[in-house]
Amino acid sequence: GAAPPPPQHHAPSxxxxxxxxENFERQMEQTQASMGISAKEYVxxxxxxxxxxxxxxxxxxxxxxxxxxxxxSMRGIGGAxxxxxxxxxxxxxxxPAKKITKEDIKITFKDVAGVDEAKKxxxxxxxxLKNQKKFTDLGAKIPKGALxxxxxxxxKTMLAKAxxxxxxxxxxxxxxxxxxxxxxxxxxxxxxxxFKEARANxxxxxxxxxxxxxxxxRSNGRFGGGNDERENTLNQLLVEMDGFNSSEGVVVLAGxxxxxxxxxxxxxxxxFDRQITVDKPDIKGRREIFKVHLKSLNxxxxxxxxxxxxAALTPGFTGADIANICNEAAIVAARRLGDSINxxxxxxxxxxxxxxxxxxxxxxxEEKKTVAYHEAGHAVTGWFLExxxxxxxxxxxxxxxxxxxxxxxxPKEVSLHxxxxxxxxMCMALGxxxxxxxxxxxxxxxxxxxxxxxDDAVDDVDYRT
Numbered sequence: 001g002a003a004p005p006p007p008q009h010h011a012p013s014x015x016x017x018x019x020x021x022e023n024f025e026r027q028m029e030q031t032q033a034s035m036g037i038s039a040k041e042y043v044x045x046x047x048x049x050x051x052x053x054x055x056x057x058x059x060x061x062x063x064x065x066x067x068x069x070x071x072x073s074m075r076g077i078g079g080a081x082x083x084x085x086x087x088x089x090x091x092x093x094x095x096p097a098k099k100i101t102k103e104d105i106k107i108t109f110k111d112v113a114g115v116d117e118a119k120k121x122x123x124x125x126x127x128x129l130k131n132q133k134k135f136t137d138l139g140a141k142i143p144k145g146a147l148x149x150x151x152x153x154x155x156k157t158m159l160a161k162a163x164x165x166x167x168x169x170x171x172x173x174x175x176x177x178x179x180x181x182x183x184x185x186x187x188x189x190x191x192x193x194x195f196k197e198a199r200a201n202x203x204x205x206x207x208x209x210x211x212x213x214x215x216x217x218r219s220n221g222r223f224g225g226g227n228d229e230r231e232n233t234l235n236q237l238l239v240e241m242d243g244f245n246s247s248e249g250v251v252v253l254a255g256x257x258x259x260x261x262x263x264x265x266x267x268x269x270x271x272f273d274r275q276i277t278v279d280k281p282d283i284k285g286r287r288e289i290f291k292v293h294l295k296s297l298n299x300x301x302x303x304x305x306x307x308x309x310x311a312a313l314t315p316g317f318t319g320a321d322i323a324n325i326c327n328e329a330a331i332v333a334a335r336r337l338g339d340s341i342n343x344x345x346x347x348x349x350x351x352x353x354x355x356x357x358x359x360x361x362x363x364x365x366e367e368k369k370t371v372a373y374h375e376a377g378h379a380v381t382g383w384f385l386e387x388x389x390x391x392x393x394x395x396x397x398x399x400x401x402x403x404x405x406x407x408x409x410x411p412k413e414v415s416l417h418x419x420x421x422x423x424x425x426m427c428m429a430l431g432x433x434x435x436x437x438x439x440x441x442x443x444x445x446x447x448x449x450x451x452x453x454x455d456d457a458v459d460d461v462d463y464r465t
Contacts, residue, residue: 017055095194097174099201105165112162113292114285114319115155121276122146122163125251129167129203132249143273144241145252147211149259150278153320156255159278160207163253170204172197176213179233187214187233195240195250203249211254217263234263241271280318282413287311289319293326300340310346313392315411325349354408356400363398370436370445371396371405377435378407382428387421389428407432 018024025045032042109119128135128142135142148156157173164171174194179187198206208214214233241252254272256262266272281289290307299306314322328349333341352358363371375394382388389409396405417425436444 095174095190095197096178097172097194097197097206099197100161100164100171100173102164102168102170105161105168105171107158107162108165109162111292112155112158113288114281115159115278116285118148118159118276118278121274122159122253125205125253126163126167129169129205129249129251132203142251144250144270145254145272146274146276147259147262147267147272148253148255148276148278149257150255151257151280151318153318154278154280155319156278157207157209158319160205160253160255164205167203167205169249170201172201172204172206174206174208176208176210176215179214180230184229185232187229188236191233191236191240195243198250199248204251206250206252208252208254210256211266212256212258212261215254215262215266217261234266238265238271280316283311283315286314286317286322289322290326293323297326297330298340300342306343306346309343310350312410313347313350315413321353325353328352351395351399355403355406359398359400361398361404363404367404368396370440373435373439374432374445375405375407377431377433378428379431381431381434382409385424385428387418387424389425 028043028045112119124142125146132142148159150156161171161173172194179190181187194206198204214230214237216230216234218231218234252272259275267275287307290310291303294303294306310322310325314325317325325346326349329341329345332345332348336345338345375396379391379394382391389411391407392410393408394405398404399406433444
């Protein structure tokens with residue numbers, strides 16, 4: 001038969017990537033020549049053009065990561081403005097204002113208590129929105145906006161929403177901080193979009209809460225331009241308020257508790273013409289606020305009786321504080337499995353709002369003795385002073401807001417203090433420190449520092465005199 005074919009020996013093959021073909025061939029020839037290999041026996045080389053996806057992806061990884069980060073950022077901002085996904089990229093400049101239609105507004109002036117003076121002032125805007133012709137026929141120009149000024153929790157937002165509900169017009173609500181974003185130009189764009197939407201839904205009310213976040217006074221000197229975006233947003237807000245007439249039916253209300261830091265341009269006539277003070281309620285206002293919040297609670301007595309007693313026990317409380325007390329009282333009653341809410345539940349709720357939740361903080365006998373003498377010092381001192389505030393309660397039960405004990409008073413709600421009254425209140429505030437000094441051989445602890453802040457108004461008068 002035929003002879004078998006000679007065995008074939010396959011030389012090993014090596015695959016790798018190179019850069020320049022010319023440089024590679026030249027280096028191979030030089031290397032093989034230096035090794036004494038003849039040209040006929042050079043290692044055969046075969047070049048192929050292949051795309052290495054792994055290498056390409058590695059090269060593109062930084063770019064892809066950057067694009068992904070930008071898309072995530074845009075998506076988050078778009079979501080804040082009411083959009084999401086890729087659509088959010090194109091909604092960065094859209095206004096994030098929350099629109100409430102007139103059908104959805106359930107709050108009217110009867111639901112807002114304790115701010116009777118503010119309601120009287122803001123009633124002009126309600127009359128204007130209801131009957132514009134009545135004013136325009138007389139040639140009157142209704143103010144374009146009003147600034148609601150007052151401490152936090154006094155009901156500025158609720159009053160603005162009740163104004164829209166009373167006038168039966170749409171309500172746009174936005175926070176001043178919602179205008180500012182990390183991208184340049186977003187703030188002015190959102191202002192333009194807000195007023196464009198407001199004009200399309202006129203007559204309506206636009207409420208800007210915490211307007212000091214965007215309308216802070218501009219500085220003369222500029223270092224680094226860090227506030228350019230905020231100032232551009234403020235400028236656009238001023239332009240928009242100058243750009244619409246009162247006959248368009250758009251009323252702009254804004255809330256702030258820092259009117260002293262606002263830019264003067266925002267307060268000039270033709271913009272926020274009115275400043276309506278929404279202050280902490282007096283005892284009559286607190287009673288009316290309690291009546292509003294107590295209506296929905298299951299009490300073991302009459303609403304009027306609870307409102308009268310609680311109004312007297314909560315001097316200096318805002319509407320938000322009162323709402324919190326009513327809710328806490330219901331929680332306390334539910335915790336003890338009660339069928340109704342009694343006055344003791346309200347007392348515990350008041351203590352929790354003032355000092356926080358009771359804690360089981362470990363106190364040494366020496367600490368208990370010190371706190372007891374300190375709080376007793378306030379009580380005894382006030383007992384012998386004619387103009388001191390009546391003492392309601394003294395306790396040395398530790399609470400969550402860092403107090404080891406406190407004395408609760410019923411301060412007189414007066415606007416003017418005599419010199420004798422100021423001196424008596426100061427003496428009572430320092431009674432705890434004096435008690436520690438007398439009973440512990442001149443030793444005073446850090447607990448006495450809280451007692452010196454008894455009355456900020458008295459402190460101010462003391463420093464001036």
